Amino acid sequence: MFHLWEKIANRRTYIIAEMSANHAGKLENALEIVRQAARAGADCVKIQTYTADTITIDCDNEYFQIHGGLWDGYKLYDLYKDAGTPWEWQERIKRECEACGVDFLSTPFDPTAVDFLEGIGCEAYKIASFELVDIPLIEYAASKGKPMILSCGMGSVEEIQDALDACRRVGNDRVALLKCCSEYPARWEDMHLSNIPDMIRRFQVPVGLSDHSMGSLAAVVGVSLGACVVEKHVCLSRAIKNPDSEFSMEMPEFAQMVRDIRAAEQIRGQIKYGPQPGEGNVIFRRSLFAVRDIKKGEAFTTENMRSIRPGQGLAPKYYSEILGRGAEKDIRRGEPVTEDMAGL
Numbered sequence: 001m002f003h004l005w006e007k008i009a010n011r012r013t014y015i016i017a018e019m020s021a022n023h024a025g026k027l028e029n030a031l032e033i034v035r036q037a038a039r040a041g042a043d044c045v046k047i048q049t050y051t052a053d054t055i056t057i058d059c060d061n062e063y064f065q066i067h068g069g070l071w072d073g074y075k076l077y078d079l080y081k082d083a084g085t086p087w088e089w090q091e092r093i094k095r096e097c098e099a100c101g102v103d104f105l106s107t108p109f110d111p112t113a114v115d116f117l118e119g120i121g122c123e124a125y126k127i128a129s130f131e132l133v134d135i136p137l138i139e140y141a142a143s144k145g146k147p148m149i150l151s152c153g154m155g156s157v158e159e160i161q162d163a164l165d166a167c168r169r170v171g172n173d174r175v176a177l178l179k180c181c182s183e184y185p186a187r188w189e190d191m192h193l194s195n196i197p198d199m200i201r202r203f204q205v206p207v208g209l210s211d212h213s214m215g216s217l218a219a220v221v222g223v224s225l226g227a228c229v230v231e232k233h234v235c236l237s238r239a240i241k242n243p244d245s246e247f248s249m250e251m252p253e254f255a256q257m258v259r260d261i262r263a264a265e266q267i268r269g270q271i272k273y274g275p276q277p278g279e280g281n282v283i284f285r286r287s288l289f290a291v292r293d294i295k296k297g298e299a300f301t302t303e304n305m306r307s308i309r310p311g312q313g314l315a316p317k318y319y320s321e322i323l324g325r326g327a328e329k330d331i332r333r334g335e336p337v338t339e340d341m342a343g344l
Contacts, residue, residue, distance in 0.1 A: 037251070044097075208229025
């Protein structure tokens with residue numbers, strides 16, 4: 001149990017394919033998303049567990065109207081009615097994940113969703129950015145003892161700390177944070193991925209990226225900055241219209257992002273100084289060589305010794321030290337100046 005947490009805490013980036021509304025109301029679409037995401041290299045497929053009635057109320061007044069953006073003109077209740085994943089599908093989706101060798105994850109939006117997910121054996125819980133401030137929900141989900149992934153879109157330092165504290169109050173220390181910009185799609189200038197290393201330092205927990213931007217560039221930047229998780233919305237085709245299709249990745253794009261992330265991990269590497277295994281040309285660094293014949297006892301001068309390539313002689317830092325010193329043996333032009341020749 002909790003193998004998902006071990007993966008998140010590992011150095012290899014944990015890649016989550018977020019289905020969200022991209023099933024477009026068809027179970028077969030949902031199952032095909034699982035299959036294709038697994039083939040594309042996802043570690044996990046995530047869904048969302050809510051109904052329109054558990055996430056809001058059916059009310060027509062101005063508070064519940066959406067103006068501007070991707071969902072302009074929607075009433076909240078109607079948006080969530082269209083976008084939700086039927087609860088009767090979710091155990092079937094989980095079984096498909098197991099059959100395809102990927103983890104299953106869901107975002108609960110109220111305590112009844114947590115109870116439902118407990119009933120089907122969900123191994124971890126993701127809290128959405130908009131619910132970061134719902135401390136009672138976070139406490140309840142965290143009290144189940146499962147790993148928690150908290151998305152931090154719009155969150156202030158204080159709000160993120162409050163959410164972390166809520167998990168810890170109920171004895172849950174398996175918490176990861178996701179940097180997120182809650183725009184759909186997110187504009188690069190609003191993403192501020194420099195927060196990732198700051199969040200790692202500030203909160204002392206694993207930190208990843210929930211990426212709503214188009215393409216894979218932000219994911220690559222996030223991984224290079226230390227993100228250990230990348231979450232991305234995926235779809236079979238943006239031509240299959242639903243509330244999330246416009247900013248979701250098609251599967252070939254997702255597969256390319258996975259490849260880009262794996263390459264970024266290699267490029268990021270580890271903290272390691274000095275010559276690397278492939279840097280065999282280290283022998284062509286500069287060193288001290290005789291550029292004229294030097295007889296035993298003859299002083300080293302700027303005319304008979306220089307710092308040149310290749311690197312078989314003394315390091316150039318000894319140049320000033322041995323100028324004027326007598327050679328310990330005859331040295332021919334083109335020979336490296338060594339310690340025994342210089343009397344060091």
